[in-house]
Amino acid sequence: MADDELSSPRSSDSTAHNAVLRLREERLAQSTRPFQARGGRVIRCQRCLLPKKLCLCHTLSTAHADCRFCLVMYDTEPLKPSNTGRLIADVLLNTEAFLWSRTEPPADLLALLSSPHYQPYVIFPASYANAERVTTQVAPEAGKLPLFIILDGTWTEARKMFRKSPYLDALPVLSIESLESSDYRLREASHKEQLCTAEVAVSLLQLAEQQPAAERLAAHFSEFRQRYLAGKANVPLERILASQ
Numbered sequence: 001m002a003d004d005e006l007s008s009p010r011s012s013d014s015t016a017h018n019a020v021l022r023l024r025e026e027r028l029a030q031s032t033r034p035f036q037a038r039g040g041r042v043i044r045c046q047r048c049l050l051p052k053k054l055c056l057c058h059t060l061s062t063a064h065a066d067c068r069f070c071l072v073m074y075d076t077e078p079l080k081p082s083n084t085g086r087l088i089a090d091v092l093l094n095t096e097a098f099l100w101s102r103t104e105p106p107a108d109l110l111a112l113l114s115s116p117h118y119q120p121y122v123i124f125p126a127s128y129a130n131a132e133r134v135t136t137q138v139a140p141e142a143g144k145l146p147l148f149i150i151l152d153g154t155w156t157e158a159r160k161m162f163r164k165s166p167y168l169d170a171l172p173v174l175s176i177e178s179l180e181s182s183d184y185r186l187r188e189a190s191h192k193e194q195l196c197t198a199e200v201a202v203s204l205l206q207l208a209e210q211q212p213a214a215e216r217l218a219a220h221f222s223e224f225r226q227r228y229l230a231g232k233a234n235v236p237l238e239r240i241l242a243s244q
Contacts, residue, residue, distance in 0.1 A: 019097040020071065020086040021047070024078040027099065042231065048224070049081040051231040056223050063091050065205060065213035067138075067146040070112060070120075071097040071197070072161060074153030084198035085152045087224055091217045100151075102164045110167060118147035122168050123200060126175035128159065133173045138208045148174070148204050152197050176203050198224075 045055040069092060071085045078086075078097065089095040098109045113120050119140030126134045140146050149168070151158040162168070176195075195203070198221040205214035 017093055018086065018089040019095050020073070020078055020083070020089045023073065023097045023099060027076070027078050044081060049086070050224070050227050054227040054231050056227055059223055060090055060220070061216065062093055063213040063216040065092055065208070065210040067148060067205070067208045067210060068092075068118065069095045069201060069204075070109070070147055070149045071095065071152045072100050072109070072149060072165075073097055074100050074151075074157040074161060077153045077157070082228065083152070084196045084221060084224070085150065087198045087220050088201045088217065091220055092213065100153075100161050100165070105165070105167050112147070113149075113167065113171070115147075117144060119144040120147040120149055120171045121174035122149045122151075122162070122171050123176065123204065124151065124158075124162050124173050126173065128162060129173040129175075133171075135172050135174055136176075138174070138204075146208055148201070150197055150200060174204075176200060176207070 042051050044050060045052050045057060047057050048055055048060075050056060069088050071088070073085065077083055078099070085097065089097065096109075096112060098106045112118065121135070121138070122129075126136075138146050149171070151161040153161065198217060202214050202218045202221070205211070205217065
């Protein structure tokens with residue numbers, strides 16, 4: 001999936017509470033050359049990664065949910081200003097994020113997957129998993145919180161991560177069948193009903209009966225989407241709002 005502009009220099013002070021932004025800093029530190037996104041001259045807020053004139057940091061607020069999200073992100077995904085996994089970590093501060101590796105998964109990821117406090121679910125379409133792994137209900141064992149594992153990347157990258165992550169093979173696959181078309185226009189999707197990462201998280205929160213958190217994340221995604229599209233088209237935010 002393509003993205004528009006290069007972000008402004010990173011700042012550790014602004015990323016302390018967001019796992020995706022922390023991962024972004026780590027990924028930038030590993031780079032031997034600057035990450036060049038398409039049209040990369042826009043000066044961005046270092047916290048929300050929107051153009052500074054469209055910054056939404058003043059609108060940020062958090063929520064509590066009796067579940068947890070774990071984003072397994074493909075290579076450059078944390079670097080992209082259009083990534084919406086970052087929005088989950090904005091709202092739910094206990095969100096975790098890790099770079100994907102087929103052969104050397106992070107030790108902290110493996111520890112989280114094996115924690116007795118959580119019931120992990122890999123979020124992926126049922127058609128790609130063996131039938132015995134698939135569930136459509138959130139029903140963790142007594143005393144455990146749901147841990148939703150989202151493979152965050154392009155659709156091709158997500159399929160690769162699903163196929164080539166042996167440490168996920170024993171986990172149940174939770175399939176979300178959305179009846180609504182995606183409202184995501186930040187990137188081009190393979191199918192109009194293909195949900196972005198934040199929309200998937202909203203659906204999961206609803207499925208887990210965490211409605212206040214679902215509403216907070218949905219509102220945050222809507223605000224981000226409007227401002228991102230205004231920056232992408234270089235038009236006033238009011239014009240985007242009028243077209244909704």
